[in-house]
Amino acid sequence: MPDTKIKCPTCEQMSLWDSRNKFRPFCSERCKLIDLGAWANEEYTIPESTSASDFSSSENEDQIDRDRPSISPMH
Numbered sequence: 001m002p003d004t005k006i007k008c009p010t011c012e013q014m015s016l017w018d019s020r021n022k023f024r025p026f027c028s029e030r031c032k033l034i035d036l037g038a039w040a041n042e043e044y045t046i047p048e049s050t051s052a053s054d055f056s057s058s059e060n061e062d063q064i065d066r067d068r069p070s071i072s073p074m075h
């Protein structure tokens with residue numbers, strides 16, 4: 001039986017549609033959160049959408065790479 005592949009609505013990567021993929025139809029938690037707009041409150045930073053020249057600022061250090069807010073998917 002072939003795997004069912006879906007295209008992530010956020011990043012357009014192909015990902016597996018499977019019960020093990022709890023983030024479907026997204027490929028990852030990040031893409032799911034992006035789509036949900038959960039990072040609109042600046043809790044989430046997505047570096048890929050910003051230019052590298054903006055990365056020199058150290059003022060944002062406190063917001064980056066800290067422990068993520070605990071988001072516990074239902075089992």
Ligand SMILES: [Zn+2]
Pocket residue numbers: 008009010011012013026027028031
């Ligand atoms: Zn994705």
